[in-house]
Amino acid sequence: MTTISMNERAPLDPTWHAALRRHARLWRAGVVMAISREAQFRANVLATIVVGITQLVVSLIPIFLLFDYAGSVRGWTQGEVLVLIGLHQMMTALLATFVAPNMEELTEAVTEGALDLLLIRPVNTQFFVATRRVRPANLFGVLLGIVLVLIGLARSSGVPDPGAIIAGAVVFAAGFVLLTCAWLAVATCAFWMSSVTAGLLVFQDVMQAGRYPVQFFPRVVRFLLLLVVPWAIATTLPTSALTHGIAWWVPMASVGFAAIAVMLVRAFWRYAIRFYASASS
Amino acid sequence: MTPHQTLRLLRRMIAINIAGSVVYRANFVFFMLGTIIGPIVSALVWQAAVASGAELPVDGSYLMTYFVLLSLVTMLTSSWLANFLADAIRDGRLSVWLARPGSFLYELAANNVAEKVVKLVVLVPMIAIFGLIVRDSLAVDVVAWRWIAVLASVGMAAIIVFACDVIIGALGFWLEDVSGIAWGQRLLVGLLAGQFVPLAIMPVWTQTFLQAQPFRYTVSFPLEIVVGNLTSRDMVIGLFVQLAYAALFVGMAREIWSRGLRSYSAAGA
Numbered sequence: 001m002t003t004i005s006m007n008e009r010a011p012l013d014p015t016w017h018a019a020l021r022r023h024a025r026l027w028r029a030g031v032v033m034a035i036s037r038e039a040q041f042r043a044n045v046l047a048t049i050v051v052g053i054t055q056l057v058v059s060l061i062p063i064f065l066l067f068d069y070a071g072s073v074r075g076w077t078q079g080e081v082l083v084l085i086g087l088h089q090m091m092t093a094l095l096a097t098f099v100a101p102n103m104e105e106l107t108e109a110v111t112e113g114a115l116d117l118l119l120i121r122p123v124n125t126q127f128f129v130a131t132r133r134v135r136p137a138n139l140f141g142v143l144l145g146i147v148l149v150l151i152g153l154a155r156s157s158g159v160p161d162p163g164a165i166i167a168g169a170v171v172f173a174a175g176f177v178l179l180t181c182a183w184l185a186v187a188t189c190a191f192w193m194s195s196v197t198a199g200l201l202v203f204q205d206v207m208q209a210g211r212y213p214v215q216f217f218p219r220v221v222r223f224l225l226l227l228v229v230p231w232a233i234a235t236t237l238p239t240s241a242l243t244h245g246i247a248w249w250v251p252m253a254s255v256g257f258a259a260i261a262v263m264l265v266r267a268f269w270r271y272a273i274r275f276y277a278s279a280s281s
Numbered sequence: 282m283t284p285h286q287t288l289r290l291l292r293r294m295i296a297i298n299i300a301g302s303v304v305y306r307a308n309f310v311f312f313m314l315g316t317i318i319g320p321i322v323s324a325l326v327w328q329a330a331v332a333s334g335a336e337l338p339v340d341g342s343y344l345m346t347y348f349v350l351l352s353l354v355t356m357l358t359s360s361w362l363a364n365f366l367a368d369a370i371r372d373g374r375l376s377v378w379l380a381r382p383g384s385f386l387y388e389l390a391a392n393n394v395a396e397k398v399v400k401l402v403v404l405v406p407m408i409a410i411f412g413l414i415v416r417d418s419l420a421v422d423v424v425a426w427r428w429i430a431v432l433a434s435v436g437m438a439a440i441i442v443f444a445c446d447v448i449i450g451a452l453g454f455w456l457e458d459v460s461g462i463a464w465g466q467r468l469l470v471g472l473l474a475g476q477f478v479p480l481a482i483m484p485v486w487t488q489t490f491l492q493a494q495p496f497r498y499t500v501s502f503p504l505e506i507v508v509g510n511l512t513s514r515d516m517v518i519g520l521f522v523q524l525a526y527a528a529l530f531v532g533m534a535r536e537i538w539s540r541g542l543r544s545y546s547a548a549g550a
Contacts, residue, residue: 047461058468062478066326069482070335073326198311205315209322216329 012122019124026123027131034134048137056089056144059211074215079156081213084239086148088211091176091234093141099180101133103187103200110190116278126269130184149242157243167251168241174254175234181261182229188265191272203229210235233257282382290383291391298395306399313404317352321411323477324348328418339481342420346508347479349412349419354503355476356400358438362389363463366450371457375545386447386538393443423507430516434503437520437527442499444530445470447538454541475501481509495530498523 012022038045063085067078076084106129109115118125153159160168186203190196210231214222225232233254240246282290302309324345331341366389369375378385412419423431449466452459471477473496480491480501491497502519505511511519 051461051464054465054468058472058477061472062323062326065478065482065484066330066335068484069337070330070333073330073333073335193307198308198315202311202315202318205318208319212322212326217325221325 023123023127026128030132031134031136035136038136045137048135049140052093052138052141052144056141056148059085074213076213076215077156079152079154080239080243082152082155083149083242084152084213084235085211086145086150086152087172087238088145088207088231088235089148090142090145091172091179091210092207093138093145094176095179095183096138096141097135098131099183101135102130103183104197105129105133106187107190107196107200110276113278115276119273119276125273126184126266130180153242160242160245164241164245167246167248168238170251171233171241171246171254172238174251174258175230175238177258178230178254178261179234181258181265185265185268188269188272191275207231213239230257287383287387291387294383294388294391295395295398298392299398302396302399306403309396309399309403313352313356313400313407316356316400316404317407317411319476320348320351320355323351324415337482339479340420342418343481343508344479345415345418346420347504349408349415350504350507351476351500353404353408354435354438354500356404357397357435358442358499358503359397360393360439360443360446362393362443363446363450363466364460365389366447367453367456367459367463370450370453370541370545379542379545389447390443393439421507427506427516430520431503431506434498434506434520434523437523438499438503440527441495441523441530442470444527444534447534448530451534451537451541454545470496470499473497474499475504479504481505495526498526 012018063078063081066073067081071077073081109118109129115125115129118128121128183200183203186199187196189199193199206229209217209221209225209229214225214232214236217225222232225236237246237250237254241250327335327337327344327348328341331337331344337344366385369378369385375385378388445466446463449459449463452462456462473491473494475497480488480497483491498519502523505519506516
């Protein structure tokens with residue numbers, strides 16, 4: 001019988017499925033910790049909810065005004081744009097919950113040397129820095145978004161068929177991965193720059209454009225919103241899937257695009273980490 | 282301190298703050314990109330609406346000119362001191378300033394002016410490029426003397442916004458955290474000032490209120506002088522109303538600030 005003393009630990013199982021389970025356990029532990037932390041700051045949770053509702057109401061004013069003056073804009077009706085804003089709200093809430101807190105900390109970890117302690121842990125450092133912080137209070141925004149999507153659907157095409165819902169969900173999920181990758185790529189620039197906070201703010205400002213269908217914009221902006229900061233995949237395409245239906249290859253292409261983005265951002269991280277000179281030493 | 286000494290102090294503080302801001306010039310490029318993105322998005326969206334046959338109370342060139350100049354006026358009239366002031370009150374850093382001949386508000390004002398100088402250098406080329414791209418849709422036909430009115434209006438707008446921020450920051454004398462109030466104020470003022478949508482295209486039933494409320498004079502009014510069809514009479518009346526609002530907000534800020542200082546007790550005070 002093999003016994004393991006306090007000072008000896010069994011080596012980590014190097015197989016990919018064991019690593020996947022280990023990382024999933026780690027992420028779950030982070031979520032549980034975040035929930036217990038939020039429970040201690042209930043006033044903050046309430047403030048986050050009020051902020052979410054107010055921001056959504058204010059963001060709807062230009063849309064209602066726009067369609068007061070025009071029956072449809074570039075083929076989009078008010079109901080369809082409401083669906084899109086609902087999806088945008090869901091996406092920003094998901095990013096605020098799972099991505100934003102980590103990106104804000106990444107710069108600090110690099111510039112102040114806290115990354116040292118993360119690099120020596122038996123986990124994938126990029127996964128850990130990109131996922132360890134969660135702000136569950138922001139998930140309320142997802143509920144608001146769902147309500148808005150339902151209102152928009154009721155005002156436009158009605159209930160979509162299951163195939164359209166699945167296609168929309170797949171493209172939406174691919175959009176989430178793509179936006180996370182884009183955000184992580186900007187944050188990774190912290191290895192060369194003293195602060196990328198301002199760059200991250202610009203990334204957040206670009207989010208405003210995702211609140212409108214890409215067809216509203218000239219070709220250059222459409223290209224940017226499709227390939228550079230892929231809000232078109234996160235909001236316009238899922239809305240089209242739910243309201244008009246999309247070609248079968250679009251969800252597959254979105255997933256493929258997301259997979260390529262994950263590989264690219266992984267390669268970028270590996271390249272960037274070579275330039276880390278440990279600010280703490 | 283005599284007014285001459287105060288001016289000399291402010292000049293030195295502005296110079297120091299400019300030197301400090303220049304160190305972070307790359308950050309200012311990103312900050313200004315963020316400032317201009319919102320108006321560009323709005324301009325393109327409303328241009329799409331016009332192209333789709335929207336019948337607005339103003340024409341397409343009004344909207345485009347408004348949004349091209351919006352980021353410049355917003356930047357020139359902006360203030361960001363509320364949270365810094367409340368933090369200084371809470372953690373006792375204000376105490377150091379109480380022993381100095383100049384008020385902490387001078388430092389905040391100097392920082393405001395200095396950062397705007399640096400931001401202006403960065404923002405103007407961006408606006409010029411944006412304006413050049415959409416030059417066919419612009420309509421700036423303003424006689425020379427109206428630009429003087431625009432400058433005066435922007436100056437008074439900046440004073441109103443600064444005084445508002447002092448009022449909110451000074452609530453830190455009595456409240457633990459003012460960030461929520463500051464955030465709510467920014468959102469509400471943004472809407473009422475015409476930062477999200479020009480006030481001219483807001484619903485007719487809101488116009489009487491929108492034209493009278495003070496926050497119109499923080500962004501919309503200076504822009505209306507340039508792009509709107511304000512008669513000379515309306516413009517002069519507007520400038521006097523703006524002056525009255527500026528005096529009102531400065532008076533309120535002074536009162537709240539001096540009351541706060543009298544009740545101040547913090548770490549190191």
